Amino acid sequence: MTSKFVRLAGLCGILLAAGQTAPGATPKEIDRAIKAGADHLKTRYNQKPGQGFNGVNEASYGIGPTCLSGLALLEAGTPVDDPAIKTITTLVRDASYTQTQTYQISLSIMYLDRLGDPGDAAIIQMLAARLIVGQTANGGWTYQCIQQVSAETATYLKNSLQQVRLTAGENGKPPKLNADVEKYGQALVAARNQAGATGLSDDNSNTQFAVMAVWMSRKHGAPVEETLDLIEKRFMGAQDQRTGNWPYSGGAGSSGIAPAGSPAMYCAGLLGMATGLARREERRQKADNPAPKQDPAKPNKPNDPFYNPPAGKDPPKKPQARPADARDIVVQRAVAGLGLTIIDQIRAGRGLLVANGGAHGHGDLYFLWSLERVGVTYGLEKIGDIDWYDIGSTALVRSQGADGSWSFGGSYGAEVNTSFAILFLCRSNLARDLSNKVQKDPTSTEMKAGTGPVATDLLPNRPTTPVSATVPVVNLPNPTGDEAIARASLLLKASSSDWAKLLTESRDAKGPIHTRALVVTATHADGDRKAAAREALAERLCRMTPVSLRTMLKASEAELRRGAAVACAMKDDKEHIPDLIDLIADADDSVVRAAKAGLKSLSGKDFGPISGATAAQKTAAATAWRDWYTKQKK
Template identity: 30%
Template sequence: MTRAILAAAAVLAMIPPTAIGQGDDLDKRVEEAIASGVEYLRREQAREGHWDYRLAHNHRLGMTALCGLALLENGVPADDEAIRKAAVVVRDLAAVSDQTYDLSLAILFLSRFQGTTRGELDALIVRLARRLERGHHEGIWSYKVPSGEESSVGSSRFAAFFSGPGDHSNTQFALLGMWAGGRHGFDSDGALAELDAHFRSTANPDGGWGYQPGAGSTPSMTCAGLMALAISAARPSLAERRSARARGEALASDPAFREALEAVSRRARSIGGNEDVYYLWSLERVCVALGLRDLDGLDWYRSGAESLLARQMPNGGWPHGRWGALPESCLAMLFLRKANLAFELDRVLKLPGPAIAQADSIGATPVAEAPEVGTTTGDDGVAVTVRQVDESGFPEIALDFEVTGPDGSPVLDATIDDFRVSEYDQPVEILRFGAPASREAVQTTVVLVVDHSRSMEAEDRIGALKESVRTFLKVMPNGSRVAVVAFSDEIRLICPFTTDARQVQEAVDALQPIGGTRYYDAVVEALELLSEEPGRRAVLAMTDGEDTFSQFADLGTAVLAARRSGLPVHTLGLGTEDEIASDDLRRLAVETRGQYFPARDADQLLAIYEEIATRLGQMYRLVYRTKRPLPDGTLRPVSVAYRASAAVGTAEVFIRGMVVPASGWPRLFLGLVVGLVLLAILPGRLRRRAGLGPGA
């Protein structure tokens, strides 16, 4: 069953986008609900910047951090007055707090508020994470932790004993806090190892966990246990010995993880209209962090969202429920936003999933051995590569192609006499020709697809992206038109097509890291945006991690969309092989006549953007007129031969139009066509026989 859960998204991804949620207004209703929720939280904030919550203890710190986190995750910027005031409260109260819930939420908020992995809040975050770590007793936390900064592990166990027995609710918050602290220099390895051992030793026979060890399994605590196993599998000591994919594969085959995932999947099928909000948030946190779009075919997000939307109050909040209106409203908003509080888990723990299944389904040639599509290298090492076929001017067809020498450097001085073009192996006349060395400008139109997911905070990758785009714009051919599609767990056109480089740069400079990775949806969006544009065109799609949350597209559908449009997709992977889906990025490029560029660091990324911009200006363009001017819906083979070599570039151009069935047109259809022709011809002939003019 677990394999079915992990692979079910691969089946869903094969359904055309129009068949999924066609005409559905769920996204619109969610956005409206979130907007109302944001206003509700703003109204509930005290003038001094805090939110209050009392449940056997004054949790002002925890409530302020949770409300601030919900606002940040739902689009309120860090420099908003409400967030700035909340940050002051959290910093002041966290310095003296000994509450597990409050400290964990404070770390999550401060990390999100800072917005980068390195900054002025690092020292405070690490100090709070260390205090939190000292509160566990053999991998389980209670409500309180030792307040002394110099407390030892032994004294923390003594304090934990007197603060009451541990529970898995406090523990899951501590887990998230320590994981977030790891992004800022805190070493959580030892605590995560003990936490892993604890959950493995306390699992119930049904694969789940209860509020405390030995208690019956509950939905939210089973989600907590599943998350604990996942985060523990990504702890630093394991990361040093295994790749992200290897860790993911090992976890997916782990009996404890499989049984817990099956238990989570079973319970999700019974989500009802009055479902516990804390449970829904726990479910969302697990599924988003692990990249699970569905659970054994169940759309968990739709089920939970419908339950929450039906209960939102007119004031924008959610009913008091078990925990109170403020916390339930925050958790509901985090669910609806698909907030990933297990920061960057998807980067260091890659479960086997649909992207792998889809990649394996496209061609049998291993990616590492796949040659560039349509490229033949001559005996002298010269190569011709057709990058784009444009049939928008049919019956005239334009080809954009490169010629490279034995060392890979571009050949820029060839003339029209150096090439011959064939369609269906029959030579055709070249009507117009443009060489890189000529001064004739070829309109170049590019869509930049840029990643601003949460993982782009690492090593200031977002900053490297902004500088790389700046270089790209400087090197692009004069008059080029550029648009920018930005993605995290949402897709936005942040800059429409423009020749104004400053407008493009300002749009990219405004990006901040947030959310997950919706890469393939963004690529397909860019292809649709570019499909109606004339001239030389390309998609340049950059990411620093695997796709974790595309809703409609996958590797296969992105390739098909590019092929239908005749557009190349150049892919850029920023990071190590363990961090990016390099095989998938390479395949997407190869299958669409683009190129794959791996960048291990910021310097390489900048050089790659510069190289791509330069190469876009180093292509040849020729236009020929097809000898078959009927738009018959055929896929026509075309080749470009370089006379000075045996190098030949090949392509296929799809001509939109009617296709004659293999068995011929049905007789009834032919009869109707003949009848329409006769109706058009006969009246004129009858008038001529009667000696009448055209206007009679």
Template identity: 25%
Template sequence: MSRQAAFLALLAGLAGFARAQENAVTSAQVEQALDRGSRFLKQVQEPGGSWSFRSYQEGSTALVAYALLLAGVPDSDPSIAKAFRFLDGHPPKDTYAVSLHALALCEADPEKHKRRIENSARWLERSQLSNGAWTYHPLARGLAEPAGDHSNTQFAVLGLWAAEKAGVEIAPEVWRKVSEHFREVQNKDGGWSYEGGAGRQDSRYSMTAAALGCLLLARGGEAQAGPECGQALGDETIARGLEALSRLGGARLPGNLYDLYALERVGMFAHRSVAGGVDWYPEGAARLVESQAQNGSWHLYSQEVGTALALLFLAKGSAPLLVSKLHVREGPESRLDDVEGLVRFASAAFERTFAWQSVEWEAPLEEVLVAPVLCINHHEELDIDADKAGWLRRYVRNGGTIVANSCCREFDASFRRWIGLAFPGGELEILEDDHPIYSAHRAIRDPELRFLEGLRWDCRLSVIYSPKDLSYGWATGMNKGDIGGQDARELGANVIAFVVGKPEELDRLRQVELAEEGGPVEPAERGAIPPGAFVPALLVHDGDCNPDPGLGREWLAALPDRLPVQTSADFRQLSPDSSELFNHPFLFLKGHDAFAFAPDHVARLKKHLEAGGFLYAECCCGKKAFDGAFRSFARALFPDRELAVLAPDHEFWRAWEGPLGPVEFTPDSGRPAGKPPFEGIEIGGRLAVVYSPEAVGCAIAGHDRGRCAGVKDREAAFAVYDRLVAYAMSR
């Protein structure tokens, strides 16, 4: 029987295995729900193009059209064209309808509909009450002015915000009055009621969410002339409102679709993954996917309104998170429009809508790591303690990348101290002029713009630092000093492209699994190993034993699609004296630095290999310190055997899917294309030890290859690892 046939026989029956996280909703499920909901709404559209709800025919039609557009229905679709024709013949005349019509037009084609959008914006400006709120209709001359209500007000603010984004100039006075209104009528408990007059009622969840959304948008409108650099934009009113929202909702998802949509707006406008005390998008999306009716609808007031609100939540919140902005100190929050501007520019550059979030030091890493970039920007000197340094280090060890920007010299000095504390022995270095970061999106040809610095940690460029201020250009698109606004944004887009690699593959609902911390995990903390599963054990040693925590997850996640094999989610980290050692036939040994095992550990590993175990060792980035240490370890392990280079026709290379073709190597390797320079030790006619003196796994993890000796291409690295698994498990 051939080795490949033996391998297949051993693994028979495992091919359908899939790992799924309990209660997790996927982006594919959300897309399916959006499609089903859209099809339902198109099916129930009236022949004249409207969707009706009570007497709000214009408003409900605009609401549904807006929801369909956000759900991905193009403006050329007959359902949208019919809806707009209906609204042309029945011009909206109340605040809800005018606001929703503006939102739909802005989403469809803001340039094509600019005149109508501007007309809607002017209608809303004229209809604003003197206290900053809105009611259903413009006030008739001679009538006493009402207090207005916060439901109409929130939709008016949304319509004006969309119009401003579409290029319509909104009077600053409008935003000032909105802001002053909600600050004046905030209840003592931090929440808001439906009306804001003298006889206002108790705080309500939906109106508190509405008020917060309005304040956040008004703050953005007022921030056009706000503070520069990283100066603070403190807001006690918003902070109290967010606390009230969590309290009013009991830190649970709200019970109806109107409140759920209101929560989504708070989460989006506050740039928080957790709002109202809940991880609002994953939890809300899971509930909506589960509760969708068989015909594709949801119900609130009517199926049309309920389905539209559900689609708005699912579609708006699904934008992948691109950046986490770190709130670096207690007290007022740093200005946020730098990241807002960068993410908006990146969305246009990569032709996909992205979002970002604001995070605190104590935020769970699973939440922060959903975005691939952690942005740090401030203008003052800041201290960092050991706990914060450890948090940054764990963030990087789990695959995150820090992108920092120096507004001022005070921050520059303190950030460099941060690096020394968080990454002992690490130091920022100026990146080479030909570094791929300068061509990741568009070529940065001006040598004066190639000033970025970086820290290579965990086999990759883990920290990217600009000693010059880019944040002003990100926020405004305007020049500051010798940095042009457009140049700042282009350089930022290059950084994003370099870090992310494939922005189109980012997923808002990606499940983050953290690498094991603190060395080996005891057996009681692990799940059971299914019989016949491939669960590699990463050997713990004192020479940087897990230099690339993301490798195991990347490799093992892809493995079931390449080989008929059941796997774990990551390596199992084990010391050689672990009672679990002999439960893991495949041992993985990796590192950058010199290491040594105690004699009793060497003896135990030798016993494991002589009993049929397999050891694969890899010199990460081709570092000489690890290479020398491994060769000493191999001599101690088998004094009477030597590492020998595997011949090009060795059966190892044919262990899976025939011979391995020529493999290309990085410039630092300098090797011509061919077989990797593997070496091995045989026992009883089989390879018990395979050693790679250069990196293979770095290509799988997609790291910066400018300073790494090893395999160049990801697919070639997977093909090499396929043979390791097939060879080891077929023996």
């Protein structure tokens, strides 16, 4: 039975993916969506400031949305000399001298870094100085980074920095810290010290934006090593040991238990940990490839083979993975928890994007961009065995407005949501030097390839439902005293502690009553319980004879037909292929998806149909499957 359970897990993965917004968005559809979204954003910045400019009102909303729009447009391929980009650049540069909020400072750095103009390095250093001072003793940030910037200070900084072009060091080293920025940073530190301790109030939403900005400012000469030390310490110490997640604010403490964070907080912690992995890789590379010692008596002569003998013919050795250290364990635990959370969302029918307005970090576009940054930074094609980009991009393409915008989800507004969506669709890799170092490190190869410890091994105590969740009580009408309905009612009303026991009993006990009880339970349950009841039913039906299964494939209850289809595939008997082909034209989409998943599992082929197919499309797909099967028998 163990091998059948493993096979069921694979089938569940196929069904989860197929049960979302399949068919997946095509590359052409994604490209069209990106272009339409970019065109929408351009309309907000198609006039110069002071000439009827219709972009964001910076006094009301800050420069953050403008920075996000600029990032999205650049990632969508908009050239730097486009009028919209020119307008955004002017706005961001002018506003940078007065920014005091963590989000605005961070996004200004991210935009100017992505713009790639060396003339902005001193401005980036100035903004980074504010982030350095605004970091709390806990290693995070809150909304207010520094106190109000006086008009005198802003004017001084603008006059001092706007014409400065810093020169990069040798061998790609960052430029030196600008003298005026250094004095300004010292003044910020003095002002902070005079005001007292920085405090401990912070949150991981502000922090994840600051983390990216701090890392980006590093290559522009900002002195951020101690800041990065605190970031690593923060996320190493505040992870919830049960779920692998981090709280929105505060730490886990000695118990390892913290208030539950949103799915986006997994991403915030993983981005923070990425900076630790990248710097570890830098240290290892330096240790593995030390600079050659020079003999004073034999000065180096670049073109003299006596002093510089040619390299040997042996190719460089492939770096060997080292034993996972504490950083790797934290990252693997978080990736496992994020994967399980994604699967939970899909099973509950929520998917990755809640079109009617997901809460902050829960199924909104803020979460999608957080997820995209993690996937790109770590080089993960799948998270939790789910193709996060395929599902996310399909949801975005299908939910785009006629004007090219995305205007739902959270309270961010159309401009911010549209920027988040474009950045996701573009798979924007804003910190390439970070992702290159993280992915170069061979230590976490198993985690990236999905061949390391399974999620349940990493998180054995993970709650199967949110701590605050309540189980709905379902009262099934049972005027005849049907034993199967009575058993299903017990299951549906069971407490969390009794649910697993009762479900196992119904899965393993003899008699048709328990089969029908699981069918009724699967029909009326939802979320995790529906998925568990379906799994138990399929496992139970695996014990049935081929004759019994064929009878169940024609049953009136859709859940029984679906369970029988999954069981046919689990039995790994290709004689059931004709039975599954017959279900391709079933009226119930869940049955069709199960039959298709089973056929793909048994044959390695895919002749459709798409999810939500019409009756004609189902018939055509069934014909294609039969034609293929007929050829195989010859």
